[in-house]
Amino acid sequence: MRLFDFSLKVNGFDINKAKTVLSDIKGQNDLEFNVYVEKKKKEIITYHLKHNSFYKSHGRTADVNDWSTIPIITKHNLQQPIEKRLSDGFTSKNVYINKTSGSSGHPFVFAKDKWCHAMTWAEIMDRFSWYNIDINSSKQARFYGIPLDKKSYYKERLKDWLGNRFRFSVFDLSSSAFDNALSRFTRSAFEYINGYTSPIVQFAKYLKQKDIILINICPSLKVCIVTSEMLFEDDKALMEKQFGVPIINEYGASELDLIAFENKKGEWQVNSETLYIEILDENDNVLPYGKEGRIVITSFYNKAHPFIRYDIGDIGVLSKTSTNRKPILKSLTGRTNDIVTLPSGKKAAGLTFYYITKSVIENDGNVSEFIIEQPTLDTFKIFYVSKEALSVEKKELISSEVKRYLETGILVSFERVKQLKRTKAGKLKQFISRV
Numbered sequence: 001m002r003l004f005d006f007s008l009k010v011n012g013f014d015i016n017k018a019k020t021v022l023s024d025i026k027g028q029n030d031l032e033f034n035v036y037v038e039k040k041k042k043e044i045i046t047y048h049l050k051h052n053s054f055y056k057s058h059g060r061t062a063d064v065n066d067w068s069t070i071p072i073i074t075k076h077n078l079q080q081p082i083e084k085r086l087s088d089g090f091t092s093k094n095v096y097i098n099k100t101s102g103s104s105g106h107p108f109v110f111a112k113d114k115w116c117h118a119m120t121w122a123e124i125m126d127r128f129s130w131y132n133i134d135i136n137s138s139k140q141a142r143f144y145g146i147p148l149d150k151k152s153y154y155k156e157r158l159k160d161w162l163g164n165r166f167r168f169s170v171f172d173l174s175s176s177a178f179d180n181a182l183s184r185f186t187r188s189a190f191e192y193i194n195g196y197t198s199p200i201v202q203f204a205k206y207l208k209q210k211d212i213i214l215i216n217i218c219p220s221l222k223v224c225i226v227t228s229e230m231l232f233e234d235d236k237a238l239m240e241k242q243f244g245v246p247i248i249n250e251y252g253a254s255e256l257d258l259i260a261f262e263n264k265k266g267e268w269q270v271n272s273e274t275l276y277i278e279i280l281d282e283n284d285n286v287l288p289y290g291k292e293g294r295i296v297i298t299s300f301y302n303k304a305h306p307f308i309r310y311d312i313g314d315i316g317v318l319s320k321t322s323t324n325r326k327p328i329l330k331s332l333t334g335r336t337n338d339i340v341t342l343p344s345g346k347k348a349a350g351l352t353f354y355y356i357t358k359s360v361i362e363n364d365g366n367v368s369e370f371i372i373e374q375p376t377l378d379t380f381k382i383f384y385v386s387k388e389a390l391s392v393e394k395k396e397l398i399s400s401e402v403k404r405y406l407e408t409g410i411l412v413s414f415e416r417v418k419q420l421k422r423t424k425a426g427k428l429k430q431f432i433s434r435v
Contacts, residue, residue, distance in 0.1 A: 002136040007162040008121060012114045018122035025273045026126075033272075033325050040300040041276060045070060048306040052087040054080075055306040072284055072296060073310045075100075075108060079365040082109045082305075090304040100255055107357070108365070110255040113304035119274050120257045127261040127271075131223045131248065133192050139220075140165035141185065143195025143203070145352060148404060166190075170199040170349040171405055173339070178206040182217070189220040193243070197229035198339055199349045200239065207242040215244030225250055229350075230332070251332060253312055256299055260329045270318070270327035274300050277327055278309070279318055290320040292331070341435055342407050343377045350431040356401045357430075369420050374433045379411045389416050 008015045028036060045064050048055035058077065063069040078085065082097065095111040112120070125135055132138075142165045146156050160167050166188060168181050181203065193200060207214060215221050224243050227250040239247045249268060251260040256275060263269045270277050276298040279287045287293045295314045299307040319328040340348045353372055370384040380402060384390070390398075399412040 003162050004136045004164065007159075008118065013118040013121065014115065015118050015121055018115070018118035019125070022119065022122045022126060022273060030323075030325055037272070037276060037324060041067065041298065044298065044300055044303075044306075045308060047303055048087065048308065051089070051303070052085075052306055054085045055308070058306075059308075068286075070309050072280075073306065073308060075311070075313060076368065078108045078110070079368050081365065082111060085305055086111060087304055087306075095304045098254055100253075107367070107370075110307075111305040112255075112302050116299065116301040116304065119301045123271055123274055124258050127250075127258060128192075128225070130261075130264060131192070131225075131246070133223065135163065137164065138191035138222075139189055141188075141190040141193045141195075142167045143170055143193065143199045145170050145196075145349070165194075168195075168199075170196055171352050173199055173202045173347040173349065174345075175206065178203055182207075182210075182212070185214060185218040188218070190218055191220055191222050193221070193224040195226065196349055197226040197231050197235070200224065200226055201235045202339065202347065202349075204235075204239040204242040208238065212242070213244045214242060221245050223248055227252060251329065253297075256297055256307060256310070256312070259297065267319075268329040268332075270322075270329050272325060272327055276300065277318070279316065280311075289318050289322045290330075292317045292333075295332075340374065340406065340431070340433065341377065343409060344407055346407060348406060350433075352405055353431050356398070356405050370430075371420055372431050374431070374435055377435055378409060379413070381413050381415060383415050383417050383420060385417060385420060390414060 005015050025033070025036065042064050045059070045062060049059055049062060049064070058073065059071055061069055062071060082092065086092075086095070090111065090113060092111075095113055096117045097109060097111050099109050100107055128135060128138075140163065142160065144167060146167055146169055147153055156167070166184060168184075169177075221243065223246050224239060225248045226239075231247070231249045236247045236249075249262045250258065251268065252258045258271050259275065259277070260268045260270045278296045278298075279291065279293040280296050281287055281291075281293050292315060295312050295316045297307065297310050297312055299310070315333040317330040319330040322328045340350055340352060342348070357370065357372075366388055367384050367386045367390070370382060373381045373383065375381060382398070395412075395414055398414075402412050403410050
């Protein structure tokens with residue numbers, strides 16, 4: 001039984017239809033595809049101008065026949081209660097709702113309608129199939145975080161079971177944790193590794209210290225797919241050597257879809273079937289292929305919530321070899337997360353703070369930006385921008401979560417500021433280690 005497909009269907013995501021639609025899109029010739037793109041751009045704008053009060057207000061100057069008049073949506077624009085941003089007929093009861101990781105420093109709650117979410121999964125499954133990975137049947141070694149509260153924890157474990165995957169927590173990157181992971185690889189027929197870049201790099205370094213090639217103890221392994229953080233060439237080379245399989249780079253965003261996926265030619269091929277990608281300058285002008293600028297994305301299928309000319313907060317370049325049908329992402333700036341080193345010697349992925357700061361991310365949009373700095377081994381400082389100062393109770397909750405996810409004996413302080421410092425690329429790095 002294809003359990004993962006079945007679980008999607010049970011939850012109202014018509015994955016079979018989505019796969020058929022995606023196949024039809026891919027089967028179009030270049031002329032048909034160009035017509036399709038222009039049609040979907042107009043359709044999604046027209047829909048939200050008619051059915052979404054948030055977008056009506058935001059897009060007052062929009063002319064559906066003139067793409068340059070369509071306003072940019074920033075993460076700051078979306079930091080208001082989700083109920084104010086949903087289209088007519090959609091509620092929290094009939095959409096897929098999640099929170100962004102806050103890795104850009106701008107957390108918010110978002111929604112997708114069920115058809116859009118089905119198309120998201122169809123796209124992911126298609127790209128994974130490039131490497132003979134079937135999400136229903138190929139066993140996954142998953143390096144991700146996991147919530148620690150019981151209800152969410154067991155919900156994720158159930159999803160892992162349905163998805164035929166075993167999850168290795170990124171909250172503990174110690175040698176003993178990797179000893180256990182290695183033991184699991186010796187007795188499980190994993191076909192692929194998938195997860196955050198930095199903990200997988202740490203696992204590769206552990207294997208190097210042990211002088212172990214992973215495929216020698218897990219011969220079923222085919223590929224390793226990394227996501228959410230920047231992949232550097234030296235890290236990729238290390239992983240390829242220690243794992244003995246190709247390392248594939250994925251670029252995505254939970255609020256959108258899979259954005260780009262490394263193809264078998266080593267190109268970072270952009271998803272042009274369900275998304276429309278632009279590179280803009282600081283004045284919102286579209287840049288030609290080969291020029292670096294802000295990555296702005298339109299989601300064709302999300303009718304529940306508008307992501308139209310959405311500034312994701314990353315800087316990138318589309319290759320000069322790109323076409324409308326096959327855009328190639330030449331480079332991406334950002335999404336780098338440091339490893340957290342603790343007084344005990346324990347290490348954890350910087351994205352651990354995605355789970356910790358969930359307690360900061362409130363649906364009322366009070367906290368608009370935050371970063372976390374580690375000035376010393378046992379001290380973390382949270383700088384935040386908000387409408388109102390965090391309460392004593394909220395600070396205590398966040399402090400206890402930091403200690404629960406990492407270790408006791410940690411000092412956590414807070415500083416409310418008017419503005420946070422940004423990198424030269426204009427990004428906020430969520431976690432900064434000064435150790």
